[in-house]
Structures are given as C-alpha cells and as structure tokens.
Amino acid sequence: MKKMVVLGCALGMFLSTAVFASPESGALLQKYQAAGAGKADPEKGKLDWTRVVVVDGEKMSCATCHTSDFSKDGKHHVTGKAIGPMSARVNQERYTSMKKMEKWFKRNCMDTWGRECTAQEKTDFLIFMLTQ
Amino acid sequence: MRINVKTMFLLAGLLCAPYAAQAEETQWGWLGSFTRQKEVNPVNNKVYQEECGSCHFAYQPGLLPSQSWEKLLNDKALADHFGDNAELDADTLKEVRAFALENAADKSYYKRARKIAKSTEGGEAPLRITEVRYIKRKHNEIPEKMIKGNKDVKSLSYCDACHTKAKDGMYDEDAVRIPNYPDWDD
Numbered sequence: 001m002k003k004m005v006v007l008g009c010a011l012g013m014f015l016s017t018a019v020f021a022s023p024e025s026g027a028l029l030q031k032y033q034a035a036g037a038g039k040a041d042p043e044k045g046k047l048d049w050t051r052v053v054v055v056d057g058e059k060m061s062c063a064t065c066h067t068s069d070f071s072k073d074g075k076h077h078v079t080g081k082a083i084g085p086m087s088a089r090v091n092q093e094r095y096t097s098m099k100k101m102e103k104w105f106k107r108n109c110m111d112t113w114g115r116e117c118t119a120q121e122k123t124d125f126l127i128f129m130l131t132q
Numbered sequence: 133m134r135i136n137v138k139t140m141f142l143l144a145g146l147l148c149a150p151y152a153a154q155a156e157e158t159q160w161g162w163l164g165s166f167t168r169q170k171e172v173n174p175v176n177n178k179v180y181q182e183e184c185g186s187c188h189f190a191y192q193p194g195l196l197p198s199q200s201w202e203k204l205l206n207d208k209a210l211a212d213h214f215g216d217n218a219e220l221d222a223d224t225l226k227e228v229r230a231f232a233l234e235n236a237a238d239k240s241y242y243k244r245a246r247k248i249a250k251s252t253e254g255g256e257a258p259l260r261i262t263e264v265r266y267i268k269r270k271h272n273e274i275p276e277k278m279i280k281g282n283k284d285v286k287s288l289s290y291c292d293a294c295h296t297k298a299k300d301g302m303y304d305e306d307a308v309r310i311p312n313y314p315d316w317d318d
Contacts, residue, residue: 010221055290067306076188077190078214078215078216079290080286080290080293081187081188081189082185099221103220103221106217106219107217107219110217111216111217
C-alpha cells in the first residue's frame with residue numbers, strides 16, 4: 001500500500017511538468033520503485049548530472065560526454081564520437097527501450113562515478129532527463 | 133495485323149524493360165561485390181552495428197584475427213574495455229561474439245582481411261587494430277602532428293576520421309582525407 005502511494009507521488013510529479021515519457025520509461029520508473037526507490041526528485045537529478053567525481057585520475061560527470069544542453073549533440077570524451085541529443089523532445093529515439101536505458105545507466109555510472117547508481121539515483125536522473 | 137505487331141513490340145518493350153533493368157542491377161551488384169572483396173567484409177549484423185558502434189564507429193571483424201576477438205569479447209574484458217565499461221548481457225554478447233569470430237580476418241576471403249590475417253600469424257594476438265603490423269606499416273609515413281596533434285583525428289584508432297568509406301569497410305587510399313591537411317600527399 002505504501003508503495004502504491006509513493007508511486008502515485010512519483011507519477012504525479014511526472015504528469016505535472018512537461019514530461020516526454022514513453023511507456024518504457026514509465027515501466028522503468030516502476031521497476032525502480034519496486035527496488036526501493038522513494039519519491040522522484042528532478043532537482044537532485046539535475047545536481048547529480050554535473051557532479052564531478054575523479055575516476056582513475058580523470059574528472060568525470062555525466063556532462064563530460066552528454067554536455068548540459070540536452071538539445072545538442074554530445075561527444076564521447078575519449079573517442080570523440082558524436083552522441084545524439086539527450087532530450088526526448090529533440091531526439092525521439094530517447095528513452096524508448098528499457099533495455100537500452102538500463103544498459104547505459106550501468107555503464108555510464110561505472111565510468112562516471114566508478115560504481116553503479118542506486119535505484120533512487122536512477123529515478124532522479126530519469127525524471128530530470130525526461131523533463132528536458 | 134500491323135497494329136497488332138506494333139502493340140506486340142510495345143508490350144514486349146514494357147514487359148522486357150523491368151527484366152532488362154533487373155539484369156543490369158544484378159550485373160552491377162556483382163561488380164560491386166567483386167570490388168568490395170578486395171577490402172574487408174562490411175558489418176551486416178544489426179546487433180553488432182548497434183552495440184559496437186555507439187562509442188566509436190563499428191570496426192569490421194575482418195580487421196583483427198579471431199584470437200584477438202576472443203580476447204576482447206568476453207565478460208571480463210568488456211567490463212574494462214580500454215578504460216570504458218562496455219558490458220553486454222549474455223544473449224547479446226553471444227551474438228556479437230559469433231558475428232566477430234565468423235568474420236574475423238583469418239576466416240575472411242576478403243583480400244585486405246587476408247593480409248591482416250597474414251601479418252598477425254604467430255606471436256601474441258593484438259588487442260588493437262592499430263597494433264597490427266600491416267596497419268602500422270600502411271601509416272608509418274603520416275607525421276604525428278596530422279594524427280595525435282590533429283584535433284579532428286586524435287588517434288590512429290579513429291579510422292573513419294580519415295577513411296571516408298571506413299563504415300563500408302573500404303580503406304582504399306583513394307578514399308582518404310586527413311582533416312585539416314587537404315594536401316598531405318604532395
């Protein structure tokens with residue numbers, strides 16, 4: 001019952017702002033709720049996005065590859081390959097596959113923070129990303 | 133009677149045209165694949181293209197021998213893939229690995245892949261294409277400033293920065309353009 005309320009709150013937040021959600025991103029948020037995540041906090045996601053952590057002697061943040069402008073191309077910091085815009089408004093392929101989102105959350109958290117992100121951190125990230 | 137003959141020709145023309153066009157296409161298709169066989173086999177597997185083409189262009193399996201792909205494409209190696217986490221789930225890894233092994237340099241009949249296979253015979257299998265002797269030799273005349281010192285290239289690893297048809301597996305010197313050095317060849 002408690003879970004249901006929490007989920008309701010998360011989705012309420014979700015619907016009140018301009019959100020570019022897909023059924024897949026909704027399902028992923030539900031999965032994180034089931035894994036113990038609480039209320040979604042897009043402000044926390046935003047702060048985490050640019051939080052710099054030193055991994056293997058290199059300063060890293062999500063913005064290192066994706067930049068902080070979600071409407072523009074990013075760039076892989078080592079290979080230089082372009083990464084499409086992260087905003088679902090601009091890039092309609094974004095956040096449409098649960099498998100893809102989970103794969104990159106895992107890889108990118110390892111590369112950026114040197115560890116996997118928690119369900120709560122991923123919830124905050126995703127809500128923040130979906131509102132960009 | 134005459135009209136009928138004319139009509140027949142017309143009909144024959146209409147009927148034959150598509151066949152003629154098709155024949156021509158097949159002919160060119162054959163020619164196309166003939167020239168391609170001089171190069172390395174293009175990537176024609178969607179999963180490989182997607183999984184191995186997200187951080188850099190998808191290197192054709194024919195650029196390394198199967199022993200190299202065996203070392204690169206397993207759980208442990210992918211967890212630390214040149215400093216990046218490139219882990220795959222079991223099913224995806226199986227498919228990517230099978231595609232790479234089936235099309236590796238030593239399994240390929242494409243001419244350039246054969247040369248790579250030959251130059252990596254014996255000795256330790258390289259983890260990088262840029263460590264293959266044949267590839268090193270082909271680039272040893274290019275000054276460092278055009279590679280490492282070139283902000284639009286950065287490293288010899290990014291084949292597609294200079295080889296304009298690298299994505300199609302074509303490395304012919306006719307399709308090379310070094311960014312910021314248009315006249316390097318003179």
